[in-house]
Amino acid sequence: MSVRTRFAPSPTGFLHIGGLRTALFSWLYARGHAGKFILRIEDTDLERSTEAAIQQILDGLEWAGLEHDEGPFFQTKRFDRYQEVVEYLLAQGHAYRCYCTKEELEQMRAEQVARGEKPRYDGRWRDRCDSLPGVAPAIRFKNPQEGEVIVHDVVHGRVLFQNSELDDLIIARSDGSPTYNFCVVVDDMDMQISHVIRGDDHLNNTPRQMNMLRALGAKVPVYAHLPMILGSDGAKLSKRHGAVSVLQYRDEGFLPEALLNYLVRLGWSHGDQEIFSTEEMIRLFDIADVNKSAAAFNGEKLAWLNQQHMMHAPAARLVAPLRWQLERNGVDAHDDAQLEQIVVAQRERAKTIKEMAANSLFFFRPPESYDTKALAKHVTPAVSVLVAAVTEELAMLSDWTAPAIHAVVSGFAARENLALGKLAQPIRLAVCGGTVSPPIDATLAILGRGQTLARLAAAVAVWLG
Ligand code: GLU
Numbered sequence: 001m002s003v004r005t006r007f008a009p010s011p012t013g014f015l016h017i018g019g020l021r022t023a024l025f026s027w028l029y030a031r032g033h034a035g036k037f038i039l040r041i042e043d044t045d046l047e048r049s050t051e052a053a054i055q056q057i058l059d060g061l062e063w064a065g066l067e068h069d070e071g072p073f074f075q076t077k078r079f080d081r082y083q084e085v086v087e088y089l090l091a092q093g094h095a096y097r098c099y100c101t102k103e104e105l106e107q108m109r110a111e112q113v114a115r116g117e118k119p120r121y122d123g124r125w126r127d128r129c130d131s132l133p134g135v136a137p138a139i140r141f142k143n144p145q146e147g148e149v150i151v152h153d154v155v156h157g158r159v160l161f162q163n164s165e166l167d168d169l170i171i172a173r174s175d176g177s178p179t180y181n182f183c184v185v186v187d188d189m190d191m192q193i194s195h196v197i198r199g200d201d202h203l204n205n206t207p208r209q210m211n212m213l214r215a216l217g218a219k220v221p222v223y224a225h226l227p228m229i230l231g232s233d234g235a236k237l238s239k240r241h242g243a244v245s246v247l248q249y250r251d252e253g254f255l256p257e258a259l260l261n262y263l264v265r266l267g268w269s270h271g272d273q274e275i276f277s278t279e280e281m282i283r284l285f286d287i288a289d290v291n292k293s294a295a296a297f298n299g300e301k302l303a304w305l306n307q308q309h310m311m312h313a314p315a316a317r318l319v320a321p322l323r324w325q326l327e328r329n330g331v332d333a334h335d336d337a338q339l340e341q342i343v344v345a346q347r348e349r350a351k352t353i354k355e356m357a358a359n360s361l362f363f364f365r366p367p368e369s370y371d372t373k374a375l376a377k378h379v380t381p382a383v384s385v386l387v388a389a390v391t392e393e394l395a396m397l398s399d400w401t402a403p404a405i406h407a408v409v410s411g412f413a414a415r416e417n418l419a420l421g422k423l424a425q426p427i428r429l430a431v432c433g434g435t436v437s438p439p440i441d442a443t444l445a446i447l448g449r450g451q452t453l454a455r456l457a458a459a460v461a462v463w464l465g
Contacts, residue, residue: 003035004194007061007068008184010042011053014245015060017297018199018229018237021263025226026197027066028264028285038191039068044075044183060246064256065278073191075183082178085186085216086139086171094215095171097137098125120167136175140168141182141212149207154224155290156200161207169208185209189218197287200225224287227267227294237297253325253354254302255318258309262302266295275308307351315343318353325357331364338363341446345438359436363447366455367433370462374435378425384463386416387426391456400449406441430459 005026009019030037039061043049058072089095098121100108109119126142144163151159171182178186188196188209203225213220229237249259261276268291270276270284310318319339326333333339342360350356370379390412397404413423424440431452437443444452 001194003030003033004038004192005030005035005197006038006040006071006188006191006193007066008040008042008187008198009057010045010048011050011057012045012048013053015053015057015247016237016245017263019057020060020064020066020246020259021229021266022198022226023061023066024064024260024263025224025268025285025287025290026195028281029195029197029287030069031282032285035194036069037066038073038193039071040073040075040187040191041071042075042180042183044178044180046076056245056247063247063250064260070191073187075187078183078187079178081190082172082183082186083176086178086182089141089171089215090139092215094142095139096126096128096142096168097131098140098168098170099132099135099137100125101135123168126168138170138174139172141171141208141215143168143208143211149210151203151206151210151223153203153206154222154287155227155292156203156225157292159203159206163207163211166208166211169212171212181205181208182212185212185216185218188221189213189216192219193221195222195224195287197224197226200227224290226290227292229266230294230296232296232298234296251328251354253321253352253356254306255309255313255321255353257313258306259302261309262305266297267291275305275312303351310347310350310353310356315340315347318343318347318356321353322357322360325353326360326364329357329361331357331361333364338446338448341442345442345446349436349438362432362434362437366451366458367431369433370429370459371434374425374429375463378422378429378435379463381464383422383426384460386412386418386423387430387456387463388460390423390427391453391460394444394449394456395453397449400445402439402441402445405444409440426459427456431455 007023007026009015027037029035041054041057043054061068086095090097105121108122112119121140125140131137143166147163149161149163151161153159169181170179172178184205206223206225210220231237246259250256257278260278260281264276264281264285265274268285268289270289276284319336322339322343323333342363343356346356346360350359390409393408393412394405397408409423409427410420413420416423425435427440428435428437428443431437431443431447447455
């Protein structure tokens with residue numbers, strides 16, 4: 001059987017962590033089995049679906065690197081097809097017209113509740129052949145009345161539903177519009193989905209969907225219902241827990257591979273390994289190893305993983321995200337080699353790319369002022385004179401590299417009988433405006449000769465007044 005999975009978000013809200021994990025598991029399963037990953041936008045809820053949400057889903061998946069092989073298919077573009085299948089089910093006797101009015105249904109419901117029964121459609125039009133002139137009927141699926149539906153769920157195991165518990169679902173409303181569960185069925189059939197991997201909030205829809213697939217003579221896919229992601233307090237993950245849009249993680253400076261690594265471990269494990277490259281995930285992931293208990297979101301672990309991925313990635317990998325973050329700060333950084341040097345110098349000091357960018361702005365902007373506390377601590381007129389002198393020595397350097405710069409600065413300090421820090425801190429203050437930067441030799445090497453000498457001269461001029 002060729003593997004075909006799908007991610008089928010409803011664009012009624014942003015793509016968040018839970019949705020991305022569902023997409024990830026489907027994507028991994030397809031990639032690991034030479035299969036296809038299909039993207040389907042379930043936008044039939046016209047009132048709640050928005051263009052912005054669709055765009056945000058597409059952008060989020062793209063940023064995460066979960067590229068689809070087919071689609072995106074939009075359900076709103078498939079109404080003719082749903083209509084065709086409704087007609088087919090009617091013709092085959094698997095569906096029927098129900099002329100109940102809203103009032104009638106409400107009354108049915110009220111009576112059932114009064115009798116202490118579970119409200120459900122009682123099937124009163126199931127076997128009727130007549131019609132009510134002037135009333136537009138809804139179309140209902142003729143659910144089997146006896147027997148049971150067994151879902152052999154990959155995650156939850158065998159889950160049994162009694163057909164007697166399932167009433168005859170409306171598949172097309174009286175205005176002709178198809179309903180949610182029906183569209184899913186037609187799409188899973190037409191798109192030849194082999195594995196439906198989705199949140200376990202959909203498990204209760206599954207027996208109805210299976211019955212409809214069987215009535216259509218379609219192959220029933222394998223189902224895997226994923227446990228929910230909970231907040232650290234055990235409640236369903238919500239905005240309160242920072243369950244923001246996936247793109248916000250990008251904005252906050254997380255690497256997509258770190259976020260995916262974090263998500264894959266929510267409910268899945270491979271021994272006690274924590275750090276996975278995307279290739280490893282593809283190779284090792286199996287839906288059968290997903291745990292059925294809910295997993296809790298832990299922001300600290302995500303931050304830790306992000307740092308691990310930042311530390312271990314090839315430096316060149318971090319250039320594009322760093323440039324992007326710098327651009328967000330109004331910095332136009334185009335020198336890839338320089339950005340790569342910044343990555344190497346800064347990555348130990350930052351948990352996110354955003355933080356790395358914030359720590360690196362000084363490379364692109366001369367200081368507008370000098371940290372007053374640091375000035376008081378590190379700079380005196382005598383020190384300023386020393387900085388002017390070392391600037392002259394640096395100016396003579398033919399080889400502008402970190403080792404050569406180190407030799408000049410440490411040689412100068414030794415001759416002046418100064419601890420290196422006594423000279424390095426004022427130099428740092430002069431070029432960055434503050435006291436935090438990578439080692440001074442690396443800082444000056446990355447900054448370049450022109451900027452270094454200009455900033456040192458400018459600082460000395462200010463400090464000596
Ligand atoms: N559109 C559904 C959702 O966003 C998913 C349906 C499915 O995967 O079958 O929750």
